[in-house]
Amino acid sequence: MFHGMPHLPSCPVNADVNIPCQRVDISEEIKVLDIFDDKELLKLAIGRQCMEQGKQYKTTRSNKGRFEVVCLVKNCSRMVRARGIQSTTAFQVTKVVDQHTCCATNLESNHRQSKKKVLDHFIAEVLAGDYNRVYQGNEIVRDINSKFPINISYQQTWCAKQYALLMLRGTKEDSFTKLLVYLHNLVKHNLETVTQIRVVDDDRFEFVFIALGCSVRASIKYCRPTLIYDGGHLKGEFKGTMLLVVTMDGQNQIMTVAYAICKSECTETWSWFLRKLRECIGNLEDLTIISDRAPSIATSNANIFPHAYHGICGIHSYFNISAKFGSSDTMHEYLQNINPERWARAHFPGNQYFLMTSNSAESINSMSQFARKMPILMLIEYFRATMEFSET
Template sequence: MKLELGKKCLLEHFEFKVDRSSKTRYEVSCMGDGCEWRFKAYAIPGGSLFFVKHMNDRHTCSKTQTHPHFRQANPKVLGQFLKEQLKDSGRIYRAKEIVKDFRQRFEVEITNLQAWCGKSHALELLQGTTRDSFAKLPIYCYNLKLANPGSVTHILVDEQGRFEMVFVALGVAIRSFMFNLRPFVIITAAHLKGEFKGTLFLAVGMDGNNQILPIAYGIGKSEDGESWTWFLSKLRDCVGEKANMAIISDRANSIHVGVRNVFPRVYHGLCCRHLMMNLRLLSSKKSVRGTMVEDM
């Protein structure tokens, strides 16, 4: 009921205020001074449904003014209008574009925050929530093995059955590394910014043209030695330990612990780019300290 009222406000360019709201009644009126538009609804006894007892759908105010920061444009209302545009998964629909589209389409002003929250809700309507996605992870892994034969997946849970880590290696990527790529694995990790945070673990190979191919990926709670040891142990089960094999990474101590535990005989090198960036950062810090000493 609230959703339909919000959509009606957006389409007809007016705002309402809540006069009374409880578990049994819901009464709202137009924000315009002296406007006679009213809506009253009551709950059906013994149930969760509401019925409209009174509604005066005639406005006596002027609706020509576009209200800034449209108050009825909450995430649920905006999500209903945005989900059609977001069905194209390849489209990048930014908050500024949403604000502009609503200004042109509905002649109302919304903030970037309202647009972002509405987009997030629309994506949940189309794709489900992040929590639901975690619950469907075993089904995803099962279907992945059916669609791509030879794929390897592992899900690690704690004693209470809660998610800890996941490992995924596509069958075609495993075969490509074993028979076509160099015995060369680059590993890294990146921090996630979603609702549950976490860390993305990645292992890639390199072919003769210096082009990379993802071999395996995984998600865990944090980048520590225990997580890297578990991820690399599953990677070793997939690709083994090839002759003259090398692993390249940054200088993270957690990676060093994982490689030492799982691949003790494999050469572990450091990424030159990371070393260069670390040296630049170190030299800049020294120059700043030197300047401070001279000033003193």
């Protein structure tokens, strides 16, 4: 289901190069003697200024040793010239005519300099602050057109958004590459955190398990002896499933205990996940477990937590029965064939703590619906950051 997890790359070694002047940020005004790391950064700086001024330029010369642009309007004096610094990729600005002598004020569609690498900086500022934000193309067009005296198209914003997401999140393959290092640091800086990756023979990713130490300690010491199971589908390029276990404290506050990412929900994946969970929390006395009626969960739970009281989610049961029987008289017979100890609170042998559904786990899944579209590393980090925020 998952493509191969790449090997960790070696750290690049960059040779030190003596540059005669300090580099500048692309958001600053371009001045003579400014130095940019390469021609692309110089183009970005010029493109940003063109957007702010509502002007456009055209390139008159571009090679390894020289770069020159002028205003798109004929006979306008606005121009920027730069030369390449020998033995480097850097370019130094040698001439700037900052004033436009043209009088063009009309907004033309598809602004030439509003390319994805220029718009990326503005879109990334919005997306970086809120991972759950669904920034639609029409919203971006409206925001950019209101912020700058330019007119851009929907296609330009769509390309820029995809590029901004790539710069913020990286590629899906890069995310798998960095997973081992991330988990190492997660364990190193979070006391008693447990993680494990399982791969198949050809080094293809299969499972990853994460249980933050703070969550495990809190669930044992301060929460009810209850576990609620659920699974959710990943929505990114690499399809899969996220397995989730949550618990609740005396004030019905929900806390994630552990989670895993795997290829699908089956007896093998649930057994592996619950076995790792038991290694973290041990065999709790009078443990109550709530889940849906998935056979894979029932089988795995019976093998891993044989002494726990296992109840089934009333909401799942209601919808399953309604879809199967409607108002049929055979519904009563069907319910009797299901052990009443699992679905009726009056017959439940343990303490169910008034938990009749797995809605608490469903709530966490709903909260993470946008995170499940992200690369695997950002999905794992989302849950870590959520727990860190909860503690504060």
